[in-house]
Amino acid sequence: MGADPVAAVTGDRPVGVAIVDDHPVVVEGVRAWLATEPRLTVLATGDDPDAVLRAAPDADVVLLDLRLHGRMALDKLAELSAAGRRVVVYSEHTDPQTMLAALDAGAVAFLAKHEGREHCVETVLAAASDRPYVPPALAGAMVGDPRPDRPMLSDKEREALLLWFQSMSKASVARRMQISEHTVKQYVDRARIKYTRAGRPAATKAALLARAIEDGLVRPEEIGIYRSQATHDRPTP
Amino acid sequence: MSADLNAPAHPTDAPEAPNRTSVPNPREPDSPAALAAPAAVAHASDRGARIAAVAIALAWHVAIALPAVLSARAEFAAPAVVLGAWILVAVTGAVAGVRLLQGSPLPPWPLAGLLLVVDAAVFAAAGERQLFTAANWVWGTLGWFFVLAVWGRRVVGLIALLGTHALIALVAVLGHGPDPADVARYVMYVYGTFSLPVAVFVGSTVIVGLARERAGVSAAGHAMAAERDAAERGLRERRDRLALVSSAAGRVLGDLAAGQADPDDPEVQRRCMLAAARLRRLIAESDDVPDPLLHELRAAADLAERNGLPIDLVTIGTPPPLPVEVRRRLADPLTGTLADARGWARLTVVSGADEVVVSLVTPDREGPESTGPPPGEHDDGLVQYLYERDGNIRWAQTRWRR
Numbered sequence: 001m002g003a004d005p006v007a008a009v010t011g012d013r014p015v016g017v018a019i020v021d022d023h024p025v026v027v028e029g030v031r032a033w034l035a036t037e038p039r040l041t042v043l044a045t046g047d048d049p050d051a052v053l054r055a056a057p058d059a060d061v062v063l064l065d066l067r068l069h070g071r072m073a074l075d076k077l078a079e080l081s082a083a084g085r086r087v088v089v090y091s092e093h094t095d096p097q098t099m100l101a102a103l104d105a106g107a108v109a110f111l112a113k114h115e116g117r118e119h120c121v122e123t124v125l126a127a128a129s130d131r132p133y134v135p136p137a138l139a140g141a142m143v144g145d146p147r148p149d150r151p152m153l154s155d156k157e158r159e160a161l162l163l164w165f166q167s168m169s170k171a172s173v174a175r176r177m178q179i180s181e182h183t184v185k186q187y188v189d190r191a192r193i194k195y196t197r198a199g200r201p202a203a204t205k206a207a208l209l210a211r212a213i214e215d216g217l218v219r220p221e222e223i224g225i226y227r228s229q230a231t232h233d234r235p236t237p
Numbered sequence: 238m239s240a241d242l243n244a245p246a247h248p249t250d251a252p253e254a255p256n257r258t259s260v261p262n263p264r265e266p267d268s269p270a271a272l273a274a275p276a277a278v279a280h281a282s283d284r285g286a287r288i289a290a291v292a293i294a295l296a297w298h299v300a301i302a303l304p305a306v307l308s309a310r311a312e313f314a315a316p317a318v319v320l321g322a323w324i325l326v327a328v329t330g331a332v333a334g335v336r337l338l339q340g341s342p343l344p345p346w347p348l349a350g351l352l353l354v355v356d357a358a359v360f361a362a363a364g365e366r367q368l369f370t371a372a373n374w375v376w377g378t379l380g381w382f383f384v385l386a387v388w389g390r391r392v393v394g395l396i397a398l399l400g401t402h403a404l405i406a407l408v409a410v411l412g413h414g415p416d417p418a419d420v421a422r423y424v425m426y427v428y429g430t431f432s433l434p435v436a437v438f439v440g441s442t443v444i445v446g447l448a449r450e451r452a453g454v455s456a457a458g459h460a461m462a463a464e465r466d467a468a469e470r471g472l473r474e475r476r477d478r479l480a481l482v483s484s485a486a487g488r489v490l491g492d493l494a495a496g497q498a499d500p501d502d503p504e505v506q507r508r509c510m511l512a513a514a515r516l517r518r519l520i521a522e523s524d525d526v527p528d529p530l531l532h533e534l535r536a537a538a539d540l541a542e543r544n545g546l547p548i549d550l551v552t553i554g555t556p557p558p559l560p561v562e563v564r565r566r567l568a569d570p571l572t573g574t575l576a577d578a579r580g581w582a583r584l585t586v587v588s589g590a591d592e593v594v595v596s597l598v599t600p601d602r603e604g605p606e607s608t609g610p611p612p613g614e615h616d617d618g619l620v621q622y623l624y625e626r627d628g629n630i631r632w633a634q635t636r637w638r639r
Contacts, residue, residue, distance in 0.1 A: 092517075092520060093520075094551075096553055096554070114513065114517055137551070140551060140553045140585065140587065141553065143553070143587060144553030144554045144587050144588070144589065146554060146589065146590075162587060162594060165551075165553075165585060165587070166583070166585050166594075166596035166598060166632070166634065167583075167596075167598050167630060167632055168583065168598070169629060169630060171627075171629065172627055172629060172630055172632060175627050176625070176632070
């Protein structure tokens with residue numbers, strides 16, 4: 001990889017996005033969504049992840065349709081994530097198992113295709129700065145995670161995820177929980193950060209965790225023992 | 238224009254409506270009747286065998302033993318004892334038979350003891366000349382009353398009783414002087430008294446067991462067939478709906494492509510929203526045999542959708558088996574609120590082993606409260622209910638915790 005993919009995106013240049021999807025109409029739709037946001041620029045599109053990344057080696061974020069040519073591209077996702085590519089998976093397959101499997105494989109975020117422009121832009125921007133963004137569908141998958149080795153969430157984190165999934169409005173969740181919107185977002189993001197421990201380690205997970213610690217979102221001891229690669233992967237700014 | 242999506246008037250909707258009500262709730266807890274079926278079959282089969290055994294015992298006692306006793310009564314050593322014993326066994330046997338048929342048999346071992354005492358008394362009272370005649374009625378009859386006494390128990394009990402009977406007879410035979418011809422006759426009689434009652438006893442036990450097993454297998458088969466049936470109906474229904482959705486979505490897309498529909502037209506946008514919501518819901522349905530709670534909610538969502546409301550139904554996890562009452566309290570308040578919803582609706586179900594949370598969110602609007610329960614939080618001990626409106630959304634939630 002020519003780029004240092006996990007390097008933090010600076011504020012000066014727009015975030016470079018690569019779109020991988022095998023439906024041209026979807027590519028065009030997503031491109032139109034992202035075009036409304038000046039901080040984003042689409043560098044390359046196509047239906048083959050390798051070809052797209054050859055065309056745009058400096059892409060900060062890869063938007064990957066999980067189902068390419070009839071096959072689930074989970075292996076490709078894991079490979080890209082291990083190499084430090086920030087992959088935002090977007091798919092019409094929103095069953096919780098698929099979403100959690102994508103997180104395990106190292107996806108920075110999972111976006112349901114129907115979740116729309118706003119969530120798409122938010123997710124890509126957050127991903128570029130190694131910050132979590134949890135769209136409602138993903139919140140539902142996390143709160144209903146039945147796996148015995150799932151991360152331990154606090155009651156508040158669970159409740160915030162559940163209400164966010166139900167209402168899709170952080171303002172309404174805040175009113176319901178009688179806390180600020182900012183705190184709602186913190187609960188949701190903390191839950192997401194705890195998921196960086198699930199599945200095998202990946203550079204992207206380490207980057208998310210490192211940024212969360214840096215932002216004061218979590219303390220290292222809250223996450224438990226984690227073989228942090230962050231210190232090796234990214235020098236402190 | 239939107240009549241194709243406002244379904245009731247549209248012909249393609251016609252096959253859907255009857256299906257909706259006919260899809261059974263397949264995961265209802267097994268009814269006691271269904272569980273009892275094999276036992277009922279076994280019971281019926283056993284009852285037949287009991288009637289046969291009682292009939293054989295009483296018929297033998299009355300039709301064969303009684304005439305022989307009466308005709309030979311002068312030749313017994315103690316006629317009164319033989320006759321009295323016959324009457325005692327007739328009465329006791331009749332009572333035991335009736336009680337057995339009623340399903341409340343007399344206590345087996347006291348009854349068996351009484352029969353053995355009668356056995357010994359009759360052998361002693363019959364006298365040497367009547368020892369091997371039909372007038373010594375205990376040979377032929379008593380074995381059948383043993384069968385009645387220990388009915389439904391293990392066969393060793395019956396064999397022990399018949400063995401004791403054979404011993405008593407042996408003592409009587411030898412007591413009259415060991416004659417080789419008598420011993421040969423004795424062996425023949427013992428064989429005769431053993432074989433038939435034991436055969437009937439064992440035969441009936443085996444038949445009852447087989448009937449129970451076969452009924453069990455058949456009940457399991459029926460349950461499986463019912464489940465398959467429900468799954469097939471679910472699949473058929475989904476196919477019907479896919480056809481309906483495809484044609485509706487295809488029509489909108491066709492209109493858009495042909496330039497007959499304007500993407501800026503709110504009506505066209507609404508048609509697109511409806512078609513997309515329906516497609517999403519179809520894609521999200523991954524269960525082969527729908528859970529009863531999800532089934533109810535889906536039916537409510539379909540109804541709202543037919544009235545033109547774009548609705549998302551998102552389910553996470555599968556609800557554990559819930560009592561009907563809990564299910565009703567989880568679903569009913571929300572389906573009531575759903576009936577008043579305008580604009581769009583989002584219905585979600587999150588299920589774990591110990592918790593099920595159902596939520597309905599619709600845009601808030603001016604006007605009175607919906608027909609659901611009043612705002613605020615209520616807890617009836619089974620299900621917690623919460624309803625609020627904040628100017629932005631109306632939010633109803635029901636929650637069950639184990």
